[in-house]
Structures are given as structure tokens and as C-alpha cells.
Amino acid sequence: GVELRSLGNTPDEFRQDMLSNLYYRRGTTVESASAQDAYETLALTVRDRLAERRARTAAAQYESNPRWVYYLSAEYLLGPQLEQNLLYSGTSEAAHKALEACGFKPEEIAALDVEPGLGNGGLGRLAACLLDSLATLDIPAVGYGIRYDLGIFRQEFQDGRQIERPDDWAFQGDPWEFPAPDDVQTVGFYGHVDERDGRKVWQPGEVVLGEPSHLLVPGYGTTTVNIVRLWRARAHQASFDLTRFSAGQYAEAVQDAVRAENISKVLYPDDSTAAGRELRLKQQYFLVSCSLRDIVRRFRLRNSDWDAFGSKTAIQLNDTHPVLAIPELMRLLVDEEGLDWDHAWSLVRQTFNYTCHTLLPEALETWPVDMLGRLLPRHLEIIYLINAGLLEEVRSRFPGDIDRVRRMSLIQETPERLVRMANLAVTGTTMTNGVAELHTQLLTSTVLRDFHDLWPSRFANVTNGVSPRRFVRLASPGISALISSGLGHDRWLTDLSLLSGLEALTGDASFREQWREVKRSAKAALGLGDPGALMDVMIKRFHEYKRQQLKLLHVITLYQRIKAGGYDGVPRTVLFGGKAAPAYQAAKNIIHLINAVAAAVNADPAAAGLLRVAFPANYNITLAEHIIPAADLSEQISMAGKEASGTGNMKLTLNGALTIGTLDGANIEIRDRVGADNFFLFGLDAPAALALRSGPYQPRDHYHADDELRAALDAIRSGAFGGVGHDVAASLLDRDEYLTLADYRSYVDAQAGVDAAWRDQDHWTTMSILNTARAGFFSSDRTVTDYLDRIWHATPVRVEG
Ligand SMILES: CCc1ccc([C@H](C)CC(=O)N[C@@H]2O[C@H](CO)[C@@H](O)[C@H](O)[C@H]2O)cc1
Numbered sequence: 023g024v025e026l027r028s029l030g031n032t033p034d035e036f037r038q039d040m041l042s043n044l045y046y047r048r049g050t051t052v053e054s055a056s057a058q059d060a061y062e063t064l065a066l067t068v069r070d071r072l073a074e075r076r077a078r079t080a081a082a083q084y085e086s087n088p089r090w091v092y093y094l095s096a097e098y099l100l101g102p103q104l105e106q107n108l109l110y111s112g113t114s115e116a117a118h119k120a121l122e123a124c125g126f127k128p129e130e131i132a133a134l135d136v137e138p139g140l141g142n143g144g145l146g147r148l149a150a151c152l153l154d155s156l157a158t159l160d161i162p163a164v165g166y167g168i169r170y171d172l173g174i175f176r177q178e179f180q181d182g183r184q185i186e187r188p189d190d191w192a193f194q195g196d197p198w199e200f201p202a203p204d205d206v207q208t209v210g211f212y213g214h215v216d217e218r219d220g221r222k223v224w225q226p227g228e229v230v231l232g233e234p235s236h237l238l239v240p241g242y243g244t245t246t247v248n249i250v251r252l253w254r255a256r257a258h259q260a261s262f263d264l265t266r267f268s269a270g271q272y273a274e275a276v277q278d279a280v281r282a283e284n285i286s287k288v289l290y291p292d293d294s295t296a297a298g299r300e301l302r303l304k305q306q307y308f309l310v311s312c313s314l315r316d317i318v319r320r321f322r323l324r325n326s327d328w329d330a331f332g333s334k335t336a337i338q339l340n341d342t343h344p345v346l347a348i349p350e351l352m353r354l355l356v357d358e359e360g361l362d363w364d365h366a367w368s369l370v371r372q373t374f375n376y377t378c379h380t381l382l383p384e385a386l387e388t389w390p391v392d393m394l395g396r397l398l399p400r401h402l403e404i405i406y407l408i409n410a411g412l413l414e415e416v417r418s419r420f421p422g423d424i425d426r427v428r429r430m431s432l433i434q435e436t437p438e439r440l441v442r443m444a445n446l447a448v449t450g451t452t453m454t455n456g457v458a459e460l461h462t463q464l465l466t467s468t469v470l471r472d473f474h475d476l477w478p479s480r481f482a483n484v485t486n487g488v489s490p491r492r493f494v495r496l497a498s499p500g501i502s503a504l505i506s507s508g509l510g511h512d513r514w515l516t517d518l519s520l521l522s523g524l525e526a527l528t529g530d531a532s533f534r535e536q537w538r539e540v541k542r543s544a545k546a547a548l549g550l551g552d553p554g555a556l557m558d559v560m561i562k563r564f565h566e567y568k569r570q571q572l573k574l575l576h577v578i579t580l581y582q583r584i585k586a587g588g589y590d591g592v593p594r595t596v597l598f599g600g601k602a603a604p605a606y607q608a609a610k611n612i613i614h615l616i617n618a619v620a621a622a623v624n625a626d627p628a629a630a631g632l633l634r635v636a637f638p639a640n641y642n643i644t645l646a647e648h649i650i651p652a653a654d655l656s657e658q659i660s661m662a663g664k665e666a667s668g669t670g671n672m673k674l675t676l677n678g679a680l681t682i683g684t685l686d687g688a689n690i691e692i693r694d695r696v697g698a699d700n701f702f703l704f705g706l707d708a709p710a711a712l713a714l715r716s717g718p719y720q721p722r723d724h725y726h727a728d729d730e731l732r733a734a735l736d737a738i739r740s741g742a743f744g745g746v747g748h749d750v751a752a753s754l755l756d757r758d759e760y761l762t763l764a765d766y767r768s769y770v771d772a773q774a775g776v777d778a779a780w781r782d783q784d785h786w787t788t789m790s791i792l793n794t795a796r797a798g799f800f801s802s803d804r805t806v807t808d809y810l811d812r813i814w815h816a817t818p819v820r821v822e823g
């Protein structure tokens with residue numbers, strides 16, 4: 023075929039390409055170019071180098087007709103793209119020189135790199151880390167998602183309260199994406215089901231277009247460049263009503279178009295409560311329908327026999343959000359392709375796998391039968407047929423156990439008829455996995471116990487991981503350089519187990535000193551507290567089970583100890599970061615109280631140099647990359663049994679922060695690997711918490727029994743912090759659903775242990791180095807390798823460089 027001349031990477035060649043892009047693609051000159059012009063041009067010039075590798079990858083993957091991994095996720099938190107693509111294309115230096123030669127400051131241009139905030143938190147970022155590792159391991163893979171016009175809201179504080187602003191992330195356009203209108207798909211909604219010569223035919227009542235664009239997902243240290251394809255809803259051109267328009271009914275003329283485009287308008291900002299909105303269900307089906315049609319189109323390029331579909335295609339469902347893919351593929355195979363039910367069902371089950379990311383009952387999605395039946399009449403029929411097969415199997419395995427049949431049914435009958443999406447997910451897939459050992463154990467012994475009894479071999483654990491490129495190399499070039507100089511290589515970036523080589527350096531005083539210095543300068547660069555003070559960090563979405571309220575009670579206790587005089591705690595900066603779902607008032611009350619306490623403490627000269635509270639607004643990936651390298655202490659203090667895994671805990675450990683935490687989620691595996699001596703453990707474990715929670719728990723008993731706890735709560739109730747927080751104190755004293763008061767004393771005492779350890783800086787630094795050295799397991803490369811071994815069974819396709 024036609025050979026592509028490869029692009030040069032010398033500073034001069036790079037600058038030449040930037041200039042021609044500035045002139046020919048941006049249509050301006052160096053003299054009149056704005057910073058935005060420079061940013062867009064730089065992005066295009068870097069993108070071209072990755073696009074060249076993408077062309078090679080696509081050719082090699084097409085050639086080898088491999089088994090594909092398709093990742094279906096309603097959320098992706100990809101993070102800012104520029105620094106990543108400069109690193110992965112090896113053009114950072116050439117780019118910096120080229121920008122300076124054109125009179126631009128590289129850091130100014132980098133600041134224009136907005137992150138696509140197409141996710142809420144853990145689930146969305148995990149999806150991005152897994153795609154990064156799939157490409158780095160040369161696995162043929164495509165991520166599918168929704169290109170929301172408005173991502174996760176921008177958080178602002180007004181009088182300490184969270185305010186949500188729309189996030190029009192692509193207002194200036196996005197230089198990193200490749201629109202591909204030629205691959206447009208058609209998606210139906212509503213309507214009715216006909217029967218024609220023995221086949222069911224769905225006649226949708228509404229049709230919208232799904233237009234894809236993709237971003238490049240480069241592998242690190244390899245040629246492979248995969249893609250993430252994001253769908254955007256567009257109106258069917260026929261929907262613009264010219265007659266109405268010419269009759270002056272402008273709004274009506276475009277209402278269908280607006281209705282269509284609303285489907286991908288905005289990301290739902292909830293990360294724990296299924297809101298049950300019809301538009302959200304439309305979003306989920308839109309994602310599923312476009313993606314499956316695209317997957318079938320790609321399959322057909324190299325294959326014709328449906329039986330090869332299951333062997334060539336592994337589709338991962340990222341939580342229940344894309345689980346409509348199961349009845350949708352049944353519809354395509356049975357109604358459109360004419361396969362018989364059993365044949366289609368075996369192909370569907372073979373193709374799909376499901377990852378569950380939560381244990382919270384309110385986060386498990388259910389949809390009203392009538393809503394689903396109205397929006398997707400044929401899919402409801404198919405779900406009923408799937409349910410019939412399931413219940414027949416349950417009845418034969420557990421004869422007479424009607425309670426089990428009622429619990430396992432895909433349909434909840436009373437009080438309201440709901441479709442249970444988690445039950446459908448387990449039934450229609452080969453493997454279901456949890457995201458940490460404790461999580462998977464709790465899943466198979468509680469929420470999904472019945473299914474585990476029926477199909478024990480369908481369950482596996484795959485503990486989460488994080489990208490070492492994004493969260494060590496890019497976030498903390500200082501620590502990375504020290505690790506590479508300590509180990510004498512940077513191969514750890516693609517084999518994180520090599521970090522274990524750092525253990526031997528704990529005895530080297532100059533290495534310890536350099537380690538301390540790197541942390542210090544990261545704190546100085548963050549500029550949110552005295553670089554010499556202990557940086558105590560709690561960064562994650564706000565939720566009562568994560569217990570930001572417990573961290574706040576500790577802050578108030580420290581403050582009251584300072585006010586009482588004779589304070590012997592070590593100087594500490596307590597940094598909070600995170601958003602609350604807009605409708606989650608209890609979480610927003612905690613944010614309000616934190617800002618009120620921060621205002622009091624930071625304004626009080628008595629606390630100066632001893633205690634400071636920082637709460638930068640709009641926590642996102644960009645901010646995480648600045649905070650994580652500066653952290654000394656990582657707060658992972660959720661009620662045991664509630665945090666499925668956590669991934670912030672892994673990022674902080676890899677950056678040498680010590681964890682204070684409960685035996686919850688992946689904290690347990692972190693402690694097992696870094697060593698109990700290098701971890702500050704406290705609190706009830708999962709069985710004890712469950713027992714206390716399900717027993718006659720009286721939070722007030724702790725209030726009466728613990729003077730410091732009572733003093734802290736009374737301060738809030740007395741209005742000491744600007745009169746803010748009555749609701750928070752009341753909910754703790756009346757209900758305390760997540761056992762905050764029960765764990766308070768153990769937590770505060772563990773924090774005294776932190777102070778003691780910090781006083782011996784050499785000891786602390788040794789523990790810090792050991793945390794990094796022993797955390798290689800938490801690489802998303804290891805996570806992907808586990809998915810490949812236990813669930814996907816796909817193999818690498820090497821791409822010539
Ligand atoms: C229906 C609303 C909704 C939206 C998102 C979610 C996500 C599953 C919430 C989430 O992000 N869960 C987090 O997933 C991480 C990646 O596996 C885990 O590390 C976290 O423990 C888990 O809370 C639940 C419910």
C-alpha cells in the first residue's frame with residue numbers, strides 16, 4: 023500500500039511541522055498567533071505523531087484479525103491530554119524548544135489543556151487507567167463511551183457552600199478528537215413491536231443519530247495506539263420541521279432536534295444513587311446501541327460466521343450502566359440476523375462480562391418496568407424471556423425455594439415492578455468481578471449471594487490498579503527522576519514490580535534526604551500549606567460512607583487541643599478535595615461545615631504554624647496530579663465494608679504517602695503488601711461494623727462516653743463555626759449510619775501515632791520509601807493482566823515501530 027513518510031522528531035523538524043500547522047491548519051502566523059492558537063497547533067503537531075502510530079496499529083490489528091477487548095463505560099475521566107501525549111510521543115523537549123522559539127511560554131500553553139471531565143470519580147478514572155494499560159500491553163482494544171457536551175460540573179464555593187457550574191469543556195473545540203461522521207449509527211426509541219413471518223420487528227417511534235468521534239489512547243514504550251470512541255447524539259436531519267419554521271414556529275421546528283441532542287448533553291453527576299431518570303436510561307441505551315452496531319460492523323470486516331463472534335469479542339460492562347447491551351445483542355442476533363434464541367443466548371453470554379463497583383444498595387440500578395417497556399418495548403420482551411430461562415434453572419436447582427426465585431428474578435414485583443440490572447448483568451455474562459478482594463468476598467456473600475450459590479465459577483476478583491505513567495511519571499517528575507536514579511533505570515514505568523529495588527535504598531541517608539526534599543518541593547509547588555508541615559490529604563468524592571465528617575471531627579479536636587494550650591501535635595495541613603452530587607444535601611452540608619471550620623482555624627493566630635485547613639475547589643484529575651505528589655498522609659477512613667476498592671489510596675501510596683485507614687476495600691491489600699508497620703490502622707473491620715450497624719447502635723453513647731468527641735460535637739452545635747453544621751451534628755447523634763462516632767476514638771488515637779512517627783523524619787522517610795517500593799502490585803498493567811488471564815483471554819498484537 024502507500025507508504026507514509028514518518029514525521030521527524032528533531033527539535034527543528036518538530037518546529038517546522040508546528041509552523042506549517044500554524045499556517046495551514048490554524049490559518050494564522052507566528053506574529054499574530056494567540057496562546058490558544060499555539061496550544062491547538064502544538065496539540066495537532068503532537069497528535070500527528072501519535073496518528074502515525076495509530077495508522078500502523080490499525081493495520082497490524084486488522085491484519086491479525088485478533089480477539090478484541092471492548093470496554094463499555096458511561097464514564098471516562100481521561101485527564102488532561104497534552105503532557106501525556108508529549109510523554110508518550112517522546113516530543114516534550116522538542117515541543118518546549120519549538121514553543122520558546124515562537125515566543126510562547128510552555129507552562130502558559132499547557133495551562134490551556136482542559137481535561138474532558140466525562141466522569142464522576144473512581145469508576146470513570148479506572149476506565150481511563152485500564153485503557154492506558156491495554157495499549158501499553160499491545161492488546162487490541164476499543165473503549166466506547168458518550169461524548170457529553172457538558173462534563174462533570176465545575177465546583178465553586180460561595181460562602182463555603184458548593185455551587186455547580188456547567189462544564190462546557192469543548193467550548194473551544196477539542197484538538198485531540200477525530201470526528202468520524204461517516205460511522206454514524208441510527209438509534210431507535212419508543213414505538214411498538216410487530217410480528218412478521220415469525221420474526222419480531224421493533225418499529226421505533228423516535229430515531230436519533232449517533233455520531234462518533236475518537237481520541238487516541240497511546241501505549242507507553244510501545245508503538246500501539248488504541249482509541250476510545252465517544253458517541254454524540256444528533257438529530258435525524260429529517261427532524262427539522264421546515265413548515266413550522268416558515269410558519270414562524272421556530273421553537274417547535276427545532277424541538278425534535280433539541281430532544282435528540284439532549285441525550286448526550288450532560289453527564290449525570292450522581293456517583294452513588296440511581297436517580298431513575300428516563301433521560302439517563304436513554305443515554306444508556308444510546309451508548310449500547312451505537313457501540314454494538316460498531317462492534318458488529320468491525321467484526322464483519324474480517325469475519326462472517328457468527329460463531330466466531332464470541333471468540334473474537336470480549337465486551338466488558340463497566341458496572342450496570344451499559345447492561346442493556348445484553349438484550350440489545352439478543353435483539354440484533356435473533357430479530358435482525360435470524361439466529362435461534364438458544365444459539366444467540368450462548369453467543370451473548372460468551373461475549374459479555376460485568377464489573378461491579380459498589381456495595382451500596384442505593385447504587386444498584388433498577389428501572390421501572392413500565393418506563394423500560396415504553397422506551398424499549400422489544401427489550402422488555404427479551405428481558406422477560408431471559409428471566410423465564412433463569413427462573414427455570416433456579417427452580418430446578420433449588421426446587422420449592424420460592425423466596426430464592428423471588429430474590430433472583432430480574433423483575434422485582436412489589437412494591438413497584440422494577441427491572442434489576444445487576445441480576446441481568448450476572449445472568450447475561452460469563453464472568454462477574456468485584457474490584458478488591460474484600461469487595462468480591464462481600465459481593466458473593468451478600469448482594470449477589472444467590473447467584474454465587476447457583477454459578478460459583480462465574481465470579482472472580484480483579485483488584486483495581488492505577489496508571490504509573492499518569493500518577494507517578496506525569497504527576498511527580500521529581501519522585502520519578504529519583505526512583506529512576508535510585509534504580510538506575512526507568513523500566514519500572516512498564517514493570518512496576520521493579521519498584522521493590524528501592525527497599526535497598528532505605529539505608530542510604532542521602533537517598534532518604536533526596537526523597538524528603540522531593541516531597542518538600544512538591545508541597546512548596548502546591549502552595550497550600552507550609553512545606554515543612556505534615557500534608558494530611560483526603561481527596562475523593564463526598565459521601566457519608568467515605569466519612570469526610572470523621573476527618574473533620576479530628577480537625578476540630580486538634581483545634582480545641584490547640585485552644586486548650588500545651589498542644590504537642592506536629593504542624594499539620596489538612597487538605598480536602600472533592601465534589602458532592604448536586605442533589606446529595608447531607609454531603610453538601612459536610613462541605614459547608616468544612617469550609618466554616620477552615621475559615622475559623624485559618625483565621626486564628628493560635629493555630630498559625632500548627633494547624634491549617636485547605637479545600638481547593640473543583641477537584642479533578644488536573645488538581646489530583648498536583649496534590650498527590652505533595653501528600654504525606656493518605657486518608658482512607660471509610661466505614662469497613664463500604665468502599666469497594668478505592669484507587670486514590672493506590673496513587674497516594676505509590677507517591678510515598680503513608681495511609682491511615684480502615685480494613686476496607688483495597689486498603690487491606692495495600693497494608694498486606696507495604697507491611698502493617700508502615701500503615702496506620704484503626705477502626706472496626708467489616709464484620710464488626712456490620713454487626714454493630716445491624717444491632718442496637720446508639721451513637722449518643724459515644725458522645726456521652728468520650729469528652730473530646732462531645733466537645734467537638736458541642737462546638738458545632740453551639741454554632742462556634744459561623745453557626746454552620748447543626749444538620750451534620752444532628753445526623754451523627756441521631757443516626758450515624760456509617761458509625762463515625764463508633765470509630766472516632768480509635769481514629770484520633772491512631773492519628774497520635776502518626777504524629778509520633780512524623781517526629782522521627784528518618785523513620786517516616788523509610789516508611790514512605792517502603793510504601794512506594796512495595797506498591798508495584800497496584801499498577802493497572804497488573805490489573806489488565808489479571809483481566810486477560812481470568813476474563814478476557816486476549817493476546818497482544820505487536821506493531822512494528
Ligand atoms: C447510578 C449512579 C451511579 C453512578 C456511578 C456509580 C459508580 C459505580 C460509583 C463509583 O465510582 N464507584 C467506585 O468505583 C471505583 C473503581 O472501581 C472504586 O475504587 C470505588 O471504591 C467505588 O466507590 C454508582 C452509581
